[in-house]
Amino acid sequence: MSAEGTSPDGNGKVSRVFRIGTRKSQLARIQTDSVAEKLKELYPELNLEIVGMSTLGDKILDTALSKIGEKSLFTKELENALERNEVDLVVHSLKDLPTTLPAGFTIGAVLKRENPHDAVVLHPKHVGKTLGTLPDSSVIGTSSLRRAAQLKKRFPHLEFKDIRGNLNTRLKKLDEKEDYAAIILAAAGLGRMGWDNRISQILGPEDCMYAVGQGALAVEVRARDLDILEMVSVLHHPETVLRCITERAFLRCLEGGCSVPVAVNTDVKDSQLYLTGAVYSLDGSDSLKETMQTSIAADDKSVDEEVDERVQRVGVTASKICGGAQDRAERLGIDLANLLLSKGAKEILTVARQLNDAR
Numbered sequence: 001m002s003a004e005g006t007s008p009d010g011n012g013k014v015s016r017v018f019r020i021g022t023r024k025s026q027l028a029r030i031q032t033d034s035v036a037e038k039l040k041e042l043y044p045e046l047n048l049e050i051v052g053m054s055t056l057g058d059k060i061l062d063t064a065l066s067k068i069g070e071k072s073l074f075t076k077e078l079e080n081a082l083e084r085n086e087v088d089l090v091v092h093s094l095k096d097l098p099t100t101l102p103a104g105f106t107i108g109a110v111l112k113r114e115n116p117h118d119a120v121v122l123h124p125k126h127v128g129k130t131l132g133t134l135p136d137s138s139v140i141g142t143s144s145l146r147r148a149a150q151l152k153k154r155f156p157h158l159e160f161k162d163i164r165g166n167l168n169t170r171l172k173k174l175d176e177k178e179d180y181a182a183i184i185l186a187a188a189g190l191g192r193m194g195w196d197n198r199i200s201q202i203l204g205p206e207d208c209m210y211a212v213g214q215g216a217l218a219v220e221v222r223a224r225d226l227d228i229l230e231m232v233s234v235l236h237h238p239e240t241v242l243r244c245i246t247e248r249a250f251l252r253c254l255e256g257g258c259s260v261p262v263a264v265n266t267d268v269k270d271s272q273l274y275l276t277g278a279v280y281s282l283d284g285s286d287s288l289k290e291t292m293q294t295s296i297a298a299d300d301k302s303v304d305e306e307v308d309e310r311v312q313r314v315g316v317t318a319s320k321i322c323g324g325a326q327d328r329a330e331r332l333g334i335d336l337a338n339l340l341l342s343k344g345a346k347e348i349l350t351v352a353r354q355l356n357d358a359r
Helices: 026-042 076-083 145-154 167-176 187-192 226-233 238-254 323-342 345-358
Strands: 005-008 014-023 047-053 089-093 105-110 118-122 139-141 159-161 182-186 201-203 217-222 262-269 272-280 287-295
Touching: 014 026, 014 076, 026 047, 026 089, 026 167, 026 187, 026 217, 047 076, 076 089, 076 105, 076 217, 105 226, 105 238, 118 187, 139 167, 145 159, 145 262, 145 272, 145 345, 167 182, 182 187, 217 226, 238 262, 238 272, 238 323, 272 323, 272 345, 287 323, 287 345, 323 345
Parallel strands: 014 047, 014 089, 139 159, 139 182
Antiparallel strands: 005 014, 089 217, 105 217, 118 182, 118 201, 262 272, 272 287
16 A cells, blocks of 8 residues: 555645654654654645554563664664555654665655763662762663763773663663662653653763764655655754764764664864764773864855765765765765774674674
8 A cells, every 4th residue: 555645635635645654652753743743834735644663672672672683673664664655754763773774765854963962860769969979889771782881981880781661661660660770861862752850960972972873863765755855855954964974974884783882972163073983892991982073064166066866875865965065974984984993993893792692
């Protein structure tokens, strides 16, 4: 069945219905609703229908994400629906999208990034403390190898244990039991849920750098649907697009994913894009970290250029953003990854992957 349904509007006319696929969790629905609202503001005539579905990552809740070994944990079922024309577009957290998309798909919009940093949520009995002031051997819940590797090194007096489930489930596990002194969650997700009041501490890059794409929402579409690509492209936030292209290029070149600790930090200042990238051993004792920068100013020859709509950069199609700037952002990510690889990143990540598989 094609997703291009029709619906009689108020005037008795028949108009096309665009179906948006999403995960069923409360956070995923909030994120998808926010994208739908933005599209309705821009295109008031638009008929949108939201279709919720469960993904493999939502169903397997007793295993650490890094152990499942599937790169498309939270996206595969949504992409299958897109392929079967059951939905027209899909809203994801960009950090869930692999750096290489299946053939025929593209990221048609990367929305303005919210706070990309991680946040500490404390058990009620520890209110007022920070990771640094928690008692020795306090247990911190996180299912992210990236977070655990950085925080083990920074706070050696703490212990780290896997915690799975959606945000609601994890907060419940924290509050209703005594298993965890605190859990680490993405600040953006807590903010979207309206739970900023639970954030005890935001972890800056000196404590914990973030995941590639963290804090940004992405809209994935069929690459051949040029009308839908054009429709969603107005949602692109240029600075976020360039930051996420460089981050994704860095990760793709390192062949990283859920099963290895890779972290980034990006910034744009005075038309310069700065990328800091790092790789870690599982316990954080071994690491490599470097920073590079590039200009993202539109040069004279690229101001009026036509960007080829079929060109994807690490899965992103952004035809209205300077192609030269996108190319330089992608090159920056590749160059930084190659610098780390030349210093031994592959060995660190290979050992991390092997140890994780053996756990």
